[in-house]
Amino acid sequence: MSAVIIVTGVTGQDGSHMVDYLLENTNHEIYGGVRRLSVPNHKNIEHVKSDRFKLISLDLTDSHSIEKNILKLKPDYFINFAAQSFVGASWDYPKQTFETNATAVLDILEAIKTHAPQCRFYNAGTSEEFGDIEYSPQDESHPLRPRSPYGASKAAARHLIKVYRESYDLYAVQGWLFNHEGVRRGEEFVTRKITKSVAKIKQAIDKNLEWEPLELGNLDAYRDWSDAEDFVDGVWKMVNQETPKDYVLSSGNAHTIREFVETAFRFVGIDGYWISSGIKERYKTTVVEQELVKINPKFYRPAEVECLLGNSEAARRDLNWEPKISFKCLVEKMVRNDQRQPE
Structure with a gap:
């Protein structure tokens, strides 16, 4: 019925x-x-x-x-x-x-x-x-x-x-x-913010253009995605x-936001490395001089939940x-979807 x-x-x-x-x-x-x-x-x-x-x-x-x-x-x-x-x-x-x-x-x-x-x-x-x-x-x-x-x-x-x-x-x-x-996650959420930025940065690198680095807060918060x-x-x-x-x-299974960033960039063929620490930490790549990710203190929450x-x-x-869908497949699916989105 x-x-x-x-x-x-x-x-x-x-x-x-x-x-x-x-x-x-x-x-x-x-x-x-x-x-x-x-x-x-x-x-x-x-x-x-x-x-x-x-x-x-x-x-x-x-x-x-x-x-x-x-x-x-x-x-x-x-x-x-x-x-x-x-x-x-x-x-x-x-x-x-x-x-x-x-x-x-x-x-x-x-x-x-x-x-x-x-x-x-x-x-x-x-x-x-x-x-x-x-x-x-x-x-x-x-x-x-x-x-x-x-x-x-x-x-x-x-x-x-x-x-x-x-x-x-x-x-x-x-x-x-x-x-x-x-793929339907709102752009105000950190995961979609990451995948959308990764897609844009990859496109900019391929076209030899400049880009705005991805700004994030606490990279070491663990989440069960x-x-x-x-x-x-x-x-x-x-x-x-x-x-x-x-x-x-x-x-x-828990992963850090740092891992989410690394997985997303790796999917588009960009191998990066972290330099410095704290609010000065940056994510860079040997491919180009410009940084990929930087820390912005405004994205830290007043009371962070460290590990869920x-x-x-x-x-x-x-x-x-x-x-059924693994963390790696989830990240890759989201990046792939953002790469398909029109500017």
Whole structure:
């Protein structure tokens, strides 16, 4: 039987991949929530032509908009990827981050409880909730000790979901999604910033042109990176269990931003080397004199989470889920995609 699914954040990386996954693997009706239908920022879903996919106006900062859509559609699933998900921006806009990432979740839970109690709700969580880590790798039992307004907002949403799940018998879950990237990653994120710069620098070297070096902050922060396309399968399985439970989704392998840089440049045939240290550190190559990467202190976060490494054994066991795309393949895929983009 066909179900009704609301997916938010469909113009972003995760939401658009979720739409692709659902269209390919189910026969359900999918409603993609966007804040303003009149704003054509739909690059990540412009390829979708299915009559089972429709856009709806849904503003998560407006409780009436949330209630109206849930009352009208009576969804069987509500998958929420809409968020202020940039850690750096959460320091500049903490109030807006909480309104989007936590208050909106409360409004969704209230509307589901009142108008669609049969609805299965998934909210995207993050490894940033763990924050000041006690042990590694982090699993579902690790305490929540966020070190940014973004991580704190997602931890708050998790507590709300647990309260509503236990108090009202709702199927509501929030997975801990460790870092996941891909060709649809926003350019404000460091991974896409790296691959886009590498593609531009490679083109400049080939054409004997000058370029702007890539500016980065902490090169030695460890992250557990996966491909976003692998994660949507885990999300769908998480929201379709007999009993609602939160799971960690991760690759189980950590790499530094430094390694990400080296892997990206190596893919385009540029072998580099690091010189100096601290804020004077640079990445250069013997091919040309101009530097490839330099440090800019403005990209350091007020409270950095040094090492995030996930233990996804529970998801692999209970959900029969595992990531398929390796770190190296992920980086190369992203660089290749940016090399194809028009200037």
